[in-house]
Amino acid sequence: xxxxxxxxxxxxxxxxxxxxxxxxxxxxxxxxxxxxxxxxxxxxxxxxxxxxxxxxxxxxxxxxxxxxxxxxxxxxxxxxxxxxxxxxxxxxxxxxxxxxxxxxxxxxxxxxxxxxxxxxxxxxxxxxxxxxxxxxxxxxxxxxxxxxxxxxxxxxxxxxxxxxxxxxxxxxxxxxxxxxxxxxxxxxxxxxxxxxxxxxxxxxxxxxxxxxxxxxxxxxxxxxxxxxxxxxxxxxxxxxxxxxxxxxxxxxxxxxxxxxxxxxxxxxxxxxxxxxxxxxxxxxxxxxxxxxxxxxxxxxxxxxxxxxxxxxxxxxxxxxxxxxxxxxxxxxxxxxxxxxxxxxxxxxxxxxxxxxxxxxxxxxxxxxxxxxxxxxxxxxxxxxxxxxxxxxxxxxxxxxxxxxxxxxxxxxxxxxxxxxxxxxxxxxxxxxxx
Numbered sequence: 001x002x003x004x005x006x007x008x009x010x011x012x013x014x015x016x017x018x019x020x021x022x023x024x025x026x027x028x029x030x031x032x033x034x035x036x037x038x039x040x041x042x043x044x045x046x047x048x049x050x051x052x053x054x055x056x057x058x059x060x061x062x063x064x065x066x067x068x069x070x071x072x073x074x075x076x077x078x079x080x081x082x083x084x085x086x087x088x089x090x091x092x093x094x095x096x097x098x099x100x101x102x103x104x105x106x107x108x109x110x111x112x113x114x115x116x117x118x119x120x121x122x123x124x125x126x127x128x129x130x131x132x133x134x135x136x137x138x139x140x141x142x143x144x145x146x147x148x149x150x151x152x153x154x155x156x157x158x159x160x161x162x163x164x165x166x167x168x169x170x171x172x173x174x175x176x177x178x179x180x181x182x183x184x185x186x187x188x189x190x191x192x193x194x195x196x197x198x199x200x201x202x203x204x205x206x207x208x209x210x211x212x213x214x215x216x217x218x219x220x221x222x223x224x225x226x227x228x229x230x231x232x233x234x235x236x237x238x239x240x241x242x243x244x245x246x247x248x249x250x251x252x253x254x255x256x257x258x259x260x261x262x263x264x265x266x267x268x269x270x271x272x273x274x275x276x277x278x279x280x281x282x283x284x285x286x287x288x289x290x291x292x293x294x295x296x297x298x299x300x301x302x303x304x305x306x307x308x309x310x311x312x313x314x315x316x317x318x319x320x321x322x323x324x325x326x327x328x329x330x331x332x333x334x335x336x337x338x339x340x341x342x343x344x345x346x347x348x349x350x351x352x353x354x355x356x357x358x359x360x361x362x363x364x365x366x367x368x369x370x371x372x373x374x375x376x377x378x379x380x381x382x383x384x385x386x387x388x389x390x391x392x393x394x395x396x397x398x399x400x401x402x403x404x405x406x407x408x409x410x411x412x413x414x415x416x417x418x419x420x421x422x423x424x425x426x427x428x429x430x431x432x433x434x
Contacts, residue, residue, distance in 0.1 A: 018220060018222060019222075020222055020223065020224050021221065021222065021223045021224065022223075022224045022433075023136075023137070023140050023224075023431065023432065023433045026136050026140055026209065026213060026223070027133055027136055027137070027431065029213055029215075030132045030133065030135075030136045030212065030213050031129045031132060031133065033213065033214055034128070034129075034132045034213075034214065035214060036128050036131070036132065037125065037128045037129055037132060039128075040121070040124050040125040040127075040128045041125060043121050043124065043125075044118070044121040044122060044124075044125055046121075047114070047117050047118040047120075047121040048118055050114050050117070050118075051111070051114040051115055051117070051118045054107075054110050054111045054114040055111055057107055057110070058100075058107050058111075059099075060097050060098065060099035061097060061098050061099070062095070062096070062097040063095075063096055063097075064093075064094065064095050064096075065092075065093070065094040065095075065096065066091075066092065066093050066094070067090075067091070067092050068090070068091050069088075069089075069090050069091075070087070070088070070089050070090075071087070071088040071090070072087050072088075073085065075088060077090070077288050077290050078090045078092065078286070078288070079092065079286040079287065079288035079290075079291075079298075079302060080288060080290065080291070082290070084290055086290065087289070088288060088289055088290055089288070089289040090286060090287065090288045090289070091286060091287045091288075091295075092284065092285070092286035092287075093284070093285050093286065093299075094282060094283065094284040094285075095282065095283040095284075096280070096281070096282040096283075097280070097281050097282070098278060098279065098280045098281075099278065099279050100276065100277075100278050101277045101278060101279055102274075102275070102276065102277040103271065103274070103276045103277075104270075104271030104272070104273070104274030104275070104276070105271060105274075106268055106271040109264055109267050109268045109271065110268060112264055113261055113264040113265060113268065116257060116260050116261045116264060117261060119257060120254065120257040120258065120261065123250035123253050123254045123257060124250070124254065126250045127249075127250045127251060127254065130249065130250070130425075132212075133425070133431070134422075134425065135212055136209070136212055136213070137418075137421060137425070137431055138418065139205065139208055139209040139212055140209060140223065140433065141228070141414060141417060141418050141421070141433065142205050142414070143202065143205045143206050143209055143223055144223075144225075144226065144227070144228050144414070144433060145228065145410060145411070145414040146198065146201045146202035146205050147202050147225050147227075148227055148228065148410050149198045149201065149202070149407075149410060150195065150198045150199055150202055151227075152198075152403075152406050152407075152410065153191070153194045153195045153197075153198040154195055156191050156194065156399065156402075156403060157188075157191040157192050157194065157195045159378075159382065159399070160184075160187060160188045160191040160192075160399075161188060161192075162382075163184060163187075163188070163382065163385065163395065164184050164185060164188040166385070166386055167180065167181055167184040167185075167392065168181065170388075175388065176392070180391070180392045183392050183393070183396065184392050187396055187399075206221065206222075206223060209221075209223065224433075226433060228413050228414060228417050228433065229417065230368070230413065232361050232364065232365075232416060232420070233420045233424075235354065235357050235358055235361070235420070235423065236423060236427070238350055238351055238354040240427075241350050241354065241423055241426050241427055242346070242347055242350050242426075244426060244427040244428060245346060245350060245426040245427070246346075247428075248426075248427065248428035249346070249426065249428075251342060251346055252339060252342060252343055252346065255335060255338060255339035255342060256339070258335050259332065259335050259336070259339075262328065262331050262332045262335055263332060265328050265331070266325065266328040266329060266332065269321070269324045269325050269328045270321075270325060272314065272317070272320075272321040272324065273314060273321055274314075275311055275312060275313040275314070276311070276312045277309065277310070277311050278309070278310040278311075278312075279307070279308070279309055279310075280306075280307070280308045280309075280310065281305075281306065281307045281308070282305070282306045282307075283303070283304075283305055283306075284302075284303070284304050284306070285299050285300075285302045285303040285304070286298070286299070286302050287299060287302070350423070350426055353419045353422040353423055353426070354419075354423060356415065356419045357416065357419035357420050357422075357423060360412050360413075360415040360416040360419060361416050361420075363408070363412040363416075364409065364412040364413050364416045367405060367408045367409040367412050368409055370405045370408070370409070371402070371405040371406050371408070371409040373405075374398075374401050374402040374404075374405040374406070375402050375405075375406070377398055377401070377402070378398045378399055378401070378402040381394065381395050381398035381399075382395065417433070
C-alpha cells in the first residue's frame with residue numbers, strides 16, 4: 001500500500017500543472033490565432049507583393065523568340081524577304097524588349113498608391129485585433145460573472161440545507177405541519193438545482209470563450225477564477241475618451257488613409273489625358289536554305305539590331321477619361337461621408353459606454369447596500385426561524401429578497417467593470433479583469 005502511495009505521489013509530481021488562462025493570456029492568444037486576424041495578415045502580405053510588383057513595373061520587358069519553318073511553293077523568304085519559288089527551310093532567333101518611358105507619371109503614382117494601400121492594411125489588421133479583443137473581454141468577464149453566481153448559489157443551497165434539517169427536526173417534534181415541511185423541501189431542491197444550473201451556465205460560457213479563442217476541442221481549458229472587483233474606477237470625460245479614441249484606434253484613420261488612396265487614384269485617372277512614350281529594341285538573326293552560305297555564317301551575317309520610339313497621344317476616348325475623373329471625385333466625396341458616419345458611430349458607442357458605466361456604478365453602490373442589508377435580514381430571519389419566531393413562508397420571502405438583491409448587485413458589478421474597461425480600451429489603456 002505504501003509502495004502504491006509513493007508511486008502516486010511521484011506521478012503527481014511529474015504531471016505538469018494544468019494551464020490556467022488569465023485575461024491577458026486569452027487576449028494575447030486570440031490576437032495571434034484568430035482566423036479573421038490571420039486573414040488580415042494575409043491581406044497585408046498581398047498588399048506588400050502588389051507594392052513590390054508595382055515598383056517592378058518600371059523595369060523593361062525582355063523576351064526571346066525562335067522559329068523553325070518549312071515552306072513549299074511560291075513564297076517570300078522570311079529571312080531575305082525575297083520572292084522565290086522553291087522549298088524554304090528557315091530558322092530565326094530574336095531578342096526583343098520594350099519599356100514605358102512616360103505615361104503621364106502614372107507608374108510613379110501607382111507605386112505611391114500601392115504603398116498607401118500597404119500602410120492601410122496594417123490599420124485593418126489592428127481593427128480586426130481590436131474586435132477580437134473586445135469579444136474576448138466580454139466573454140471572459142461574463143464567465144467571471146457566472147462564477148460568482150455559483151458562489152452565491154452554493155451559499156444559498158448550504159443555508160437551505162441547514163434550514164431543511166432544522167425543519168425536519170421541528171416536524172418530528174410536532175412544531176410544524178407536513179405542508180410547511182414540504183415547502184422547505186421544495187425550496188431546498190430548487191436551491192440545489194440552482195447550483196447545478198449556475199455551474200452549467202459557467203461551463204457553457206467558458207466553452208464559448210474557448211471557441212472564441214479557436215482552441216482545439218481536445219485542449220482542457222480553464223480560466224483564472226477571480227472575483228470581479230468591488231472597487232470602482234473613476235469615469236473620464238466622454239469628450240476626452242473620444243479624443244483619445246481618434247488618436248489610438250484605427251477606425252477613423254482607415255478613412256483618412258482611404259482618402260489619400262482615392263486622391264492618388266484621381267491623379268492616376270487624370271494621367272489618361274496625357275501621352276504615352278514607349279521605347280522598343282530588338283536583336284534578330286536567322287538562316288534560310290535559299291542562300292549558299294553555311295548555317296553559322298548566315299547566323300553571323302544576318303544579325304541585325306533595331307530601336308524605336310512610340311508616342312501615343314489621346315485625342316478622343318468617347319469621353320471615357322472625363323467619366324473616370326468624375327467617378328473618382330465621387331468616390332472621394334463618398335469616403336468623406338463614410339468617415340462622418342463612422343465618427344458618429346464611434347462617438348455614439350463611447351457615449352453609450354460612458355452612460356452605462358455611470359448608471360451601473362450608481363446601481364452597484366445602491367445594490368451593494370441593499371444586498372448587504374438583505375443578507376443581514378436573511379441571517380436574522382434564519383435565527384428567528386430556528387427559535388420559532390418566523391414561519392417557513394416568511395423565511396422564504398426573506399431568502400428570495402436576498403437572492404434578488406444579490407443577483408442585481410452581481411449584474412451591476414459585472415456591467416460596471418465591463419463598461420469601465422470599454423472606456424479604457426477606447427483610451428488605449430491596458431485591459432484587466434480587476
